[in-house]
Amino acid sequence: MTTPRELYNLQVIDHRIDSIDTERNRAEQRLAAGVNRPDLTDEAERHSSRALAIADNIHNRREEAERLRERLAGLESRLYSGNTSRRDLSAIQREVDSARYQIGQLDDTILEQEEEQRTHEEAAQSALTQMQDAEDQWQGAETELNGRLSALAREREEAENERQSLASTLPGADLQRYERLRRNKAGTAIALVDNGRVCVSCRMTLTTNVMRQLRDKSRQVPCSACGRILYQP
Numbered sequence: 001m002t003t004p005r006e007l008y009n010l011q012v013i014d015h016r017i018d019s020i021d022t023e024r025n026r027a028e029q030r031l032a033a034g035v036n037r038p039d040l041t042d043e044a045e046r047h048s049s050r051a052l053a054i055a056d057n058i059h060n061r062r063e064e065a066e067r068l069r070e071r072l073a074g075l076e077s078r079l080y081s082g083n084t085s086r087r088d089l090s091a092i093q094r095e096v097d098s099a100r101y102q103i104g105q106l107d108d109t110i111l112e113q114e115e116e117q118r119t120h121e122e123a124a125q126s127a128l129t130q131m132q133d134a135e136d137q138w139q140g141a142e143t144e145l146n147g148r149l150s151a152l153a154r155e156r157e158e159a160e161n162e163r164q165s166l167a168s169t170l171p172g173a174d175l176q177r178y179e180r181l182r183r184n185k186a187g188t189a190i191a192l193v194d195n196g197r198v199c200v201s202c203r204m205t206l207t208t209n210v211m212r213q214l215r216d217k218s219r220q221v222p223c224s225a226c227g228r229i230l231y232q233p
Helices: 004-033 041-079 084-165 172-184 210-211
Strands: 190-192 229-231
Touching: 004 172, 004 190, 004 210, 004 229, 041 084
Parallel strands: 190 229
Antiparallel strands: none
16 A cells, blocks of 8 residues: 555645646746736827927927017117117117017017927827836746746656656555545645644644554555545654
8 A cells, every 4th residue: 555655745746746837827828918018109199299289389489589589689779779769769669678578478488388398208208118118028028937938847847757757656546546635625635744633734633543543654544524644754
């Protein structure tokens, strides 16, 4: 008859294979999901379009301000030429003041719009950068995942070979019982017994009679609560 220790060693390998399969499934699902990139294309285009519209408006305001400056230069030339009548000087001065005021207003508007333009340009660039960063991160993650899958495939092959080698030495009836228990007991057929006389799998305290039976290391003793084969190292 197969000893509990032999079955426990087989279970250790099976748990390792289960762990490999779980990690492999997670990696494959992550690869199938692909890049988790936010689609900010519309947002980037919206900010870019707004920045271009503002730039066009700024250009028009600058041209308007330049025309006013040229007009102001002509008015100031007449104002200080000494050849203008007193009545005309008053009218020219009003025009000069008006031109200066308009230029000041235009300059303030241009500064505000330049700031707004920069805000939209930075927002557009930020959206593009976020998408590119996500793409770059995914490429690194994809390479890492593929590398890990290759390593897991090798680990699983080694574990499978080790399992086959051990299973081939066990009687068929014991192996079938072990496999049946694994299917019915959430993958754990062999339950360890801790120093407190407790079945680690179901946390039930074992009777004195069961503990006495476990002294025979060749005997397969089931837990009276969960039905798993007990193993006390």
